[in-house]
Amino acid sequence: MPAKKGLRIEGISKIYQDPKTKKDFYAVRDVTIDIEPGAFVTLLGPSGCGKTTMLRMIAGFESPDAGEIYLGGEAINALTPNKRDTAMVFQSYALFPHYNVFDNVAYGLRLRKNSKEEIRQKVMGILELVEMEGLEARMTNQLSGGQQQRVALARALVVEPSVLLFDEPLSNLDAKLRVTMRTEIRRIQQELGITAVYVTHDQAEAMSLSDQIIIMNQGVIAQMGTPREIYYHPESEFVADFIGEANFLDGKILSTHNDFCVMDIAGHQLTLPNPKGYPVGRDCRMVVRPEAVIINSEGGLPCRVTLSCFMGSYHNYHVLLGDMLVKITDDCPVNKHTFRVGDQAFLRFEDNCVHIL
């Protein structure tokens, strides 16, 4: 295995021209990221946020309009993709249809002038790692989607790149296979300790795979952090809304003491942490996850049920708190009281779960 290398992206911008309006716009704007050697970093965002452009700039298919990319401390802007120590797993797998599995995986090794025996050993080893041993003579069109995915992964891994790049590799698989494959990818990455950059728009993938998630929106980084940080402490409405389901509550600060404040929400008072030290009288927006809202018939903030829907593993409610809509997922509803549309109910929030933006 080669020495692990970190990746530093410094002030990267990419400008494209809108084909219709002929106007230039930033696909990526002044993005700086530091990726530790061996880390698994996910670029997450809605389509058109610049995440794939970022990845293609790292691979060398696109050239940045500003900024520099460093791989293990070496500037690589001017290198063509074939000269860069990166390997990409494509969304479409991009397997060579005229080669069988073995030749597909051996492609990169042959370019590196490895000996025949060496190639054989490495290819068989990597096929074993992705659990594809015995299928090396198959043509790629005789493989299932998941198997093709494994071959694509093996082909990228076998050249022992410093950085592994993934471009939404699981988006063409069905839901169940996607879950299996993402655990596989994580396992192999951990086993090899390879640095990985992973692009996806699927937050479940991002959550389950990453050491670090970078959420991008309109070409800039919206937030960077561990999955936990991003889920529980979103820094913006966009991030809160994009990751998981979110309720937004509006309120006003009545009083503050130390790191806490008393918030007025729809005429009811609630004590919350105030890490940003907002002053008294300020209008604030808060975010709370639906599963952190508890609906009951005893006490809390009074509300009225507008939607009640049984979903199997949970029960889904929409309630009106003042004039604010609050979505609630009530887990394991089997032994609980079911509210009907029009019922009066009460809300409580789990501790430390209401977060001021």
Place this chain on the structure above:
Amino acid sequence: MSIHQARMLEHKKFLGDPLLLPIIILLLVFLALFILYPLSMLMSDSVYAPDSYSLYVVAEDAEAVQALYEGEKLQEMSVSRQRVMRVRDLEGLTVTDILGRAASTTYMADLLPAAFEGSLVAVQDHKPLLTLQAFPHIFSDYTFRRAFTNTLTLGLITGLGSTLVGLLFAYVDSYVRVRSRILKRMFDMVSLLPVVSPPFVLSLSMILLFGKGGLVTRTLLGIYDSDVYGLKGIAIVQTMTFFPVCYLMLKGLLKNIDPSMEEASRDMGASRWKVFTTVTLPLMLPGLGNAFLVTFIESVADFANPMLIGGSYDTLATTIYLRITGGSYDTQGAAAMAVVLLMLTVLLFLVQKYYLETKTAATLTGKASRMRMPITERSVTAPLTTLCLMISAFVILMYVAIPFGSLFKLWGRDYSLSLRWYEQLFRQDGIKAFRDSFVLSLIASPITAFLSMIISYLVVKKKFVGKGFIEFVSILAMAVPGTVLGVGYIRGFSGGVFRTGFLQGLYGTGTILVIVFVVRSLPVGTRSGISALRQIHPSIEESAYDLGAGSGKVFTSVTLPLIKESFFSGLVTTFVRSITAISAIILLVTPKYLLITTRINEFAEKGSYGIACAYATILIAIVYASILLMNLFIKYFGTSKQQREASKHAG
């Protein structure tokens, strides 16, 4: 924030590639030198004479000189400084030789009384001359005006005829239930036969069957003064030759019409005829226009058929040819005519390519949702099938006539079988002709196939300055009639590039013939390569690039194997087109090389149909063998259908 960094980096990466730049430069030079340069030489030739000439009237003796002085016509010759002198004073000047180079001055010949034709001499003045004389002259030239209207008339008739016949076959193929399997296969074969047949084969059989000594006209019907030459002959032959092109285009279109639209119309009470005129036809209108223009261009550019069967009906292509090879050596006039012909075809081509083609694509998008229920009513099927059958029988008859023509002792007189024409063929220069044609075409094929694949790869997959130019020029070459290209090469290379003597050695060699073959087939190969490459998902090549392959390696290890069918068909198409080519070649070939097509043309012109047929029969056999070979190759070594699907969306 500077937007230039990306451009700079792209630049750096581009230059960092060891293969890309040299190849692109090589391509640019090739296209510029062998397509653009000769054409621009034509343009400049028609307005610019490098040397001006003074005109002299030469007569044998004093009395003739006197007669010239007194001749009324002489007074009209005020255009140039004329002087009358004795021929003795012009020692060492060959009259026709100098006349040939004197370009515009030869028009004066028209003004002289017939008795003195050929008594003009031009003497070089060594003063370059910018003159637009050539254009007004050819436009006032009766021969040209007639050729021009002839060409347009012919194009119109052929275009309409081919589109109609093509539509008929396409409609029967996709709409009408033809019960008989054999009939269906026959229609299919007939509509594809002429695509692969050498040019002028149909002209030859037309003469054999319907000419003065024709089998049908004279022997069967007893008509002794049948005249197959002229407009009707060319129009019929061209229609038969070009309708398959329309058929293939229209068939593709009809397949894309969603049958539910027609069913909706029928459901609301329309008759079959009403459905055809209100739904099918309007949907196809841009496509029909497209097919019409394509055949119009083909007809206008066609040289071989008008040459053989045109008789006195001269078209632009034949007139240009005669201007150059005939007595007058009027190269400037020929250049001006070639420019007119070129403008005509290029203009039509641009309309077809950039207007009609996009319009066709816009009206008929998407695929038919279901299979179409074929029409079974006898009132529709019977007349349409009969019509198709008649045309098919006619085409087959035409093709059968050729091998028989080579086997009969003397067509028109003695219909007993013999091999004398083949004997004669092999005793004379037959073997050399086949060898020359074969070798030259065989050299041109791989060059063209490889070149067109590289061009399409660069055009589809790469970004660089000059890409638009490469694509445009290599496709534009499709619109250049062979005759025009031939004249362009004569003007461009006979004195070396820009008449400097550079590359002069090229002229008259086999190399220039090979280059002509390459240029003539390049657009076809490039077009097929481009459409094949557009089917391949870019990420397949990107992944090879990403794994460490340079652009050359990506091309040879991934791109080329995926489009090998297109490559191979380019190989065979070039071979077939080259071995059957005549229009440009006939102007450039020197006695050093004998080519099958020019031999056929010679013999047919002389009336030696037997030996012409023998040549043509062997030629047809070669062409079919190569196409058979291609199909075999694609069947056994081609990318499988699944593989192709896989490369399309890759997963």
